[in-house]
Each structure stands twice: as C-alpha cells, then as structure tokens.
Amino acid sequence: MSEGMSRNFLARLWRWCAIVVMVAATSAAIVLALEATTAKSYGWSTRKYLLRLGPDTLLLSTALVAVVVLGLFGLTGRLRWAVPLAAMVGVLVATVNHFKIRFRGEPLYPSDFAYVGEAELLISSVGVWTSVGALGALLLVGVLAWGGVMLLGRLLRIPPAAGTDVPRWVWALRAGTVLVAAALCLLVAGFNSAGNPVKQAYERAGAGWVAWSQNENYRLNGFLGGFLFNMPSAPMPMPQGYTREVVLEVAGRYADEARAINEHRDPHALADTNIVIILGESFMDPLRLEGLELGEDPIPFTRALMDETMSGTMRSVAFGGGTANVEFEVMTGMASGLFSHTLPPYQGLVSSADHFPSLIDRFNDAWTTIGIHPFVADFYRRGDAYRAFGFDESRFIDQMRTQTKLAEAGYVSDAAAYTDLLEDLRTHEDPVLAKVVTMQNHAGYAGLYPDPIPVLEPASARDSWGLSDYLRGLSHADAALADLLAGLEALDEETVVLFYGDHAPPGVIPDDLWDAQPGTTARYETPWFVWSTQGVHASRHQGLLSPNQLWNQVLRATDAPLSGWDALVLELEGHPPTTALPADLERDLTLLQYDLALGNGWATDFVLAVPEP
Template structure:
C-alpha cells in the first residue's frame, strides 16, 4: 500500500512546488513590444478604413495603394502616430487600441452610408453635422445604429479583456511602483512620445500648407490626387490621405496678375460691356418680387434609363417648362451638394474656381467674413426686403450664420413658419407649406421681396413616406420601393408648385420665379447608376417664370450651372445688369456649365480646360480674378462690379 501511495505523495509534492514567475518586463521591453504591437494594430485599423470606401475590393486598389503610391503604408503610419499619442496620454496600450479601432469603425460606417447616399466619402467638414444628431440618425435605419453601437461597445470591451489577458507581455507600468531611475525613464519616454506624436498630428491638420511633412510623404512618388472624384481620391491615396487632403485650406490661390491696377482695368472693361447690354434693356425688377426656389432633390426621373414609372410624376411642371425659359442644371454631385448649389446661385461664384478642398463654402468660407457679396445685398440696395425660408433646422450647413453674412432681414425656419404640415408619414415639412409661407411673406411686406426658399419635402430617406407610391417596372426590391416613394413625393411637389404659381398669377404684385432642383437623390442602385453613366445623374430641371403678360416665352436654354442663374434671371426680365453679371453672361455664352473638374461647351459636351479657345480661357481668367477679389481678396472692385452686394 505504501508503494502505491508514495508516488501519489511524491507527485503531490512535486505539483505543490511553486512555478517560478517570469521576471518582470523592463520599461524598455514594454516599450519595444508596445511599439510593435501598436504598429500591427495600426495596420489592421487602416484596413478597416480602406474597406469603408469599398476600394479594397477592386484590383486597382492594390496597384494604387500598395505599389504605385504606397499610400497604405503612409496611412498606417498616421494611424500609428495617433495610437502613440493616445498611448502616451492614457498609459494603457490595449485601451488605446480599442478606442482608435472603435473610432475607425464609426468613421468607416459613416463613410459607407455617405458613399451609398451621395457617392462621396467622409470629409473633415462633416464634423459640423455632429451638432445635428437627429438629422444624422434620419439617414440610417435604427437597426443599423443599434448594430453599429453594439460593435463599438464590443470592440472597447474586447480591448479591455485582451489587455488583461496580455498583462504579462504588455504590462501596464506604474511610475509609482518602479525604482526611481526606471520611473524617471518611463515618465520621460511617455512625455517624449506624447510631444513627438502631438507635433506630427498637428502637422496632419495642416496638410495643405506648403512644405507639410505628411503631404510630402504622400507625394514621394508624384502627385496622385484626384479631386474631381473624391471617392476615387480616397481609394487611390488611402482613406487617411484623402481625408487629410480635404483639411481646411485657403479658398483660392492668388491668381496671376492680381493687383489693384489689373482689377481696375477689368472693372473698366465690364462697365463698358454692361452699359452696352443695358442700352437695349427696358424692363426692371425694382418693383418686382423675386422668388428663388431651390427644390430639394427635384428631378425628372423619366429621363433616366433602366426603369419605367406607371405615371409621369411632374406633368404640370413639364408642361410649364415648354412655355417659358427652361432647361437642365448641372448639379455638382449625385445625392448631395444642396448648400453648394445655393451658394453658387446667390453669389455667382463657382466651386470650379475654388481649390478642390473647398468642399462647402457655407461651412468653410462664408462664416469667416463679417459680410459676403451676394444677391441679397444687391436686391436690398434696390429696394427689396430679403427673406430666407427653409423648413428645417437653422444649424444645417451653418445657414443661420451664412444668412446673416449675406444680409437677409429675416430667416423663417421650421419653428417660425405659419404652417408645418407634412404629407403621409414623411419626415419633412411639405412643399405646399413652404410655398404657402412665401405667399404669406409677400402679403405681409409692403416693399417688394427677394425670397430664397430651400425646400425639404423630398429629402431622403423616402421609405414608407406615402401610402400610394407610384408603380415602377424594371427595378426590384428596396430600390423599386425607394423610387416609387420618391416619385410620389415629386407628384406632390408638382401639384403644390402649380398651385403656388396660380396664386402668384392671381396676385396684383409683380413676381418672377427662378425654380431649380439641386441634385438627384441618393436612392438608385449600382445597376441604375451604370445605365446612366455620364451626365445622366447630374442633370436637374430649372425654369424662369413671371406673372407678367408677355414675359414667358418658350426658350430651351443649354445645360447650365447655378452660378449663371442671376444674369439669366435679368436677361429673362429684360432688366439692366451690373458689370459682374455682364462678365458672368459672357462666360455663360462660351462655357454654359462648369463644376469642379468638369466644363461643358455650348453643345453640352465635356471640354478639357486645356482645349478652351483663347477667348474662353481669357473669360475664365477674368472670372477667377473677380471671384478671388470678392471672396478672399481685397475687394478692390466690388463697389464697381457689383454695387450694393454687401449690406
């Protein structure tokens, strides 16, 4: 018995002997392991961001990012620097990795949604929308939000748990528990890491400044930026590279030859041109209400290939357009760009002439000035009261600040309108209520009005808005539902617009209306987009209308940009124009449409800027000089070219 027990006791004795603990890691070992581990984490996080643009799933992505430009590796380096900064700040590597990964997931999810809706990635300026959480949440389904929040929480929790499990290999060194010399070394290392990474991150925010370190790295193998398509830009230069490329920058480079003498010569030239034009102009807008209507997502879906609607959603508008000046507007982008189209209309300044990083002048340019030249000041200087109407929140695109800089007397919005009616289960105030507000404002003012209305009824999402969507053939599933719902919304706008114009026609007050859609809604699937390659997804209807006899004459205008709407309005009314409008009118005669990275000639064909005629090139140079002078220049000739444009 004793022989049988002895091994057992012996084994027990051996099992009870303590296993020697591994020696504690030194600060140098912790730092070395942490740097390697954080670099691997940075690579994984970078891949998450790259995947959000969907470019990683195309063979071209590997060529552009891994081989040609090496953007993937530089993106990883930027993320690694961010991890290093937070690690120095927090002192816990796995917590830091969890926070950065969770942030990448949030940014990546937002990018996926934005690309689906607007065909463009996330920009630094989009951070302004954090102030409008209700609007952001309306863009995605509640299920998506719940899943996204769940993933973020899971990532942070997992990071904490992994950190505890890896405490032996990646221990958290406590300065208070280390010997004095090691404690000082650790404190010094954290401070040094924090300072170096902070300086590098500050450099990243100044990406577009001359001599920037990060931009220099991205351009080691040449300039690969593709600003004409930001989605392609992000895919070719990395998500981080594309994001940094769109960091704030001065709106325009100083044009060659810009000085007081050159601008005075331009003013002399176009004062003469305007005088020549005005000799034959016998009309006037001094006693006329001017109503500018930007109709959210108003388009003609029957012009698109790939599907058919059971009924025409805009028959009244289509018939009206045959009786007056009308045509197609070239939208800046698919699925978005409302504020930019409004900016071009009111200022006559083209985004095509700004730097490509000037994504949103409403957010990045106008609020930086005490005042800004616009049609608002111009009309006010000619006896009009100026009222802005937008049936939504005042914070969107900083409109409250922008409208104040433009000089509007009143800003009527969702909480100050007379009526707030919605149709069906729609999320936005109806166009009928918006048009009714304009009629109320006209009735309440003794002086003629300049009204800028930006509607909201047809803003996405449109799912489930109406009980009677228009039937769609040629599409399936959710796309068919979206298009049918959207088309029904257009039908409601069509009816409301006809009633609005009928009320103006019966009014004793003279009124002229400029109506245009700002962009196509982001509701179409990839098949429909492919079927309408080219300009098909960038054309929206516009028309000019007056309630005065003889003014409305059938005229099909060439495809145009909103930057030319003001001179077109004055030509329509046969009214005299300032020299600035004379310049825009001459540009329009040669280049009727221009947007960032795209110009159209009089036949509607895309033309390369290098192929412009000498006269057209000279006109663009003149327009660039004046735009610079008005926007960020010295305003040498504002009082001569557009008197009264600032109020």
C-alpha cells in the same frame, strides 16, 4: 547584474516589445479596414485598389496611425484602453465613410465633422435602426478589442504594468508619445501648407493629388491620403497679377459689355416686381433616365410648365448633396469650384464675413428681402450666411408660421413653406425678393408615404429601398408648386419665379441605372425654369447651365439689365460646365471672384451695379 534583476529587465523588455508589436498590428488593421471598406463601398476591386496604393503608401499611413495609437497609450497608460479606443474610432470612420459613399457618392471629408451637432438629421438620413445597429457594432468592436488585448497578454505571458510605483522614465516615455502625437496632429492640420513634411512624405510614396475629383483622389491615394488632402486650407489663393489696376481694367471691360447689352433691355423691367427664387430639395425629372419605368409621372405639372416658359437643365456641382454650394452659386454668381475643396463656402467663407456680395445687394433699397428655410439655422450655418448676404428677414423652422408635415417622420412640407411665402407677399407693401430652400424631399425616404409610386423597371430600381417613397414625395412637391403659382396669380401682383432642383436624391437610384445613361452628367442634371405672372416667352435652353448662370436667365426672361458681373457670367454660358474655360476668361473670373470674395473689393461697385448708360 543579479539573476533577479536580469529576469526583471527581460520581462520589461518583452513587455515593451509586445506593446510595439500590438500597436503596429492595430494600426495596420485600422488602415487596411479603412482602405478595404472604401474600396467595397465604391464597388472597386479591393485587391487591385490595395496594389495600386502600394506598400509605401500603406506603410506611411500605418505609421501615422501608429503614432496616434501610441499617443492614446501615453494618455491612458494601458494598452487595453488605447487599442479599443483606436479600433472604435477606426470603425466609426469606416462606417460613416461607407454611408456617405452610399448616400452621397463621395467619401468622408474633414469638413463633415462640422455636422456632428446635427445628429437628428444624420440619423434620419440613414434610418434609426441602422444607426442603432452601427452603435451596437461599435461597442462590440470595443469589447472585442479589449478582450483581444487581455487574451494576448495572457497567451504571450506579458507581465502586467507596474502599479502605483511607476518609474520616472516610464512617465517621461508616456509624455513623449503624447507630445509626438500632438505634434503630428499639428502637422496634419497644416497638410496643405507649403513644404508640409507629411504631404511631402506621401508624394515621395507616390501620391498624385487630384483636386477636380475627390472620388478619383481617394482611389489613387487611399482613404487617409485623400482625407488629409481635404484638410482645411486658404479658401482661395491670391491670383497672379492681382493689382488694383488690373482688377479695375477687367471690371471696366465687363461693365462696358453690360452697358452695350443694356441698350436693348428695359431698365425698369423688375420695378415693383416680386422676385421669388426657389431651391427644390432633391428635385429632379426621373423620367429623363433611360430604362426607368414608373407607374405614374411624378411631376406632370412641372413637365408641362417647362414647355410653356423658359426652362432647361442645370448641371449641379455635386451628386446627392452639396445643397449649400448650389445655393451659394445661384446667390452670388460665383464658381464654388474656385474655392478650397474643404468647407463649403457658407461655412468656410460667407458666415464669418460682415457682408458678402450677392444679388441681394441689387435689391436692398426698394425691396424687402426674405430668406425662408424650414429647418435649423445652423445647418450649413445658413443663419450666419443670410445675415452676411444682408437679408432683411430670415425665417427658419422655429419662426415658420406653418410647420405641416406630410409624414410624421418627414420634414416640413413644400406646401407649408409656400404658405409662409404667400403670406409674406400679401403682408408686405414693398415688392419682395424671397429665397426659399425647401426641405420636404431631404434624404430619409423609406416608409414615409402610404401610397408610394410603383417602379416597374429595371429590377434594381424596383428593389431599391426608398425610391418609390421618394417619387411620391416628388409628386407632392410638384402639386405644391402648382398651387403656389396659382396663388401667385391670384395675388394680382407682378411676380417672377426662378425654380431649380439642387441635386438628385442620394442612395435611392441604383448605380447600374446611372451608369446606363448616355454621357457622364446624368446623375448631376436637374430641371430649372423661369415663370412670371406676366408670362415668359417659351424657350428651352439646349445646353447645360451651371448654378451660377441661373440668375442671368431671370434677367433674360424679364428683359432686365445686366451688371458687369452678370456680363462676365453670360460669357461663361458659351462654355459647357464639363469643359475647361479659355485661359483669358478663367483669369478674368478668378481675378474678379477673388477681389469680391476675399480681396480688397476694388471692383465691387463696377461689377455688381448696373452701369449707367
């Protein structure tokens, strides 16, 4: 080998060694940045968090990211493009994860990428200038990474890549890295499949999966491990013992229970009665929080009404978000926790069904069923979900007759949504079942109102950006609710209303105030009540109810009969949402829910219809 050839070989070897080192360093930096920002966002000790993960998990995560970076290098053929692209993606994911933890109290999931098309909503949630700043920082990271690669190349005297005359083995190597990266992506997509090698590698590195709490899951297994654990999987596994005979036996038992209860109920209780179900966006009672002092009570009407009718406290399925999961439970009586922790049921289950069982089935014959939501139809894929539920009419922002906002930067007001509702009740001759999902108090509160409600104590709440505006929005929601009920009484039609808040507002009540509350459920608690133009016996439910137990309160308040499914859900009320169900009750719930949602539907007629006497 001549001296020239030897020098050329060493130059190429030095270049490829430098590429490997720089890819490894970039991958390690991305993993450490993701993990460190996750820890900081939660307020965890970064050092303790990284030590808990251990070198095996961190090295495995780094290796996975390195394969992706090499795939980018294979695609672009230039490290000066691959590294900045990888760095920008890493920073983008870390930033979105930070904001989601800050506003929702939960980490980024793969299913969150379904909201990429909802740019307007996402920007309004974090603020325009914050979004602009994040975009600027992202571009800056890309420029710095590009400059860093170029500078290191000069300092280390890395020879430039070949021009147009690229050897075949280089093309083969680049193609190989792309194929390996693509194969890894396919493996990662099936992370929750049986025998998945990537999941097994994490388990060998010490991963211990936590299905019930994704905050805990990410804390124990790191951002990347927790993120991969939430990759899409089957909505619900087939329960053991799922056969026609077993399902019909279970369904028959609960139909018999319903029949026995219905002997003391009025079979015509809801005849010719309008039924209105209202989800109040981010509606809660802030004065339930110990230590919070305000300049005025934001919900005086609701507070007084709850002492005069049937009411109580709901334990939401999520904090600061997850509206569609709460809505799904109320509409179906199903427990969303039994489904996969990936996509919400509306997106992952209901929207693709020709028909999905819900309480609408019970009222399709004599009632006109209407869904009202003053926002876009594709958010949570509600438009498709309402079709599958069988609503006669669905009205979203484009079809709203009234689109008044209380603030230019806000959403359609509750009062506007209720105006549309009252118009529907006036114009339909048949009784109406209407489901209203309000939008006024969705996140993005700061600076909305000229007269925010003062926060007096504690100091952390007083300094919270947006809390005072949220409280004023809450007071507007309370006033709109008062006007709605007055309007319903003026209609001179029998009407029953179920109202509930879906979750606490995200990002405005400081963590130290939540942490100071007794018990562990304060941040998940919202009010509910049942009201009727005919009057409801005043009773305050003492325990916490899950969203799927609220429909039964309407039946109880109106003395209406139960279906077999209602009888099963009634049994759940005897067990607080924070405790495990008895094994036999959990088995019954799992079998029937699977049969209704994903199985053969053997029990549909037995459990959804009110049984004959």
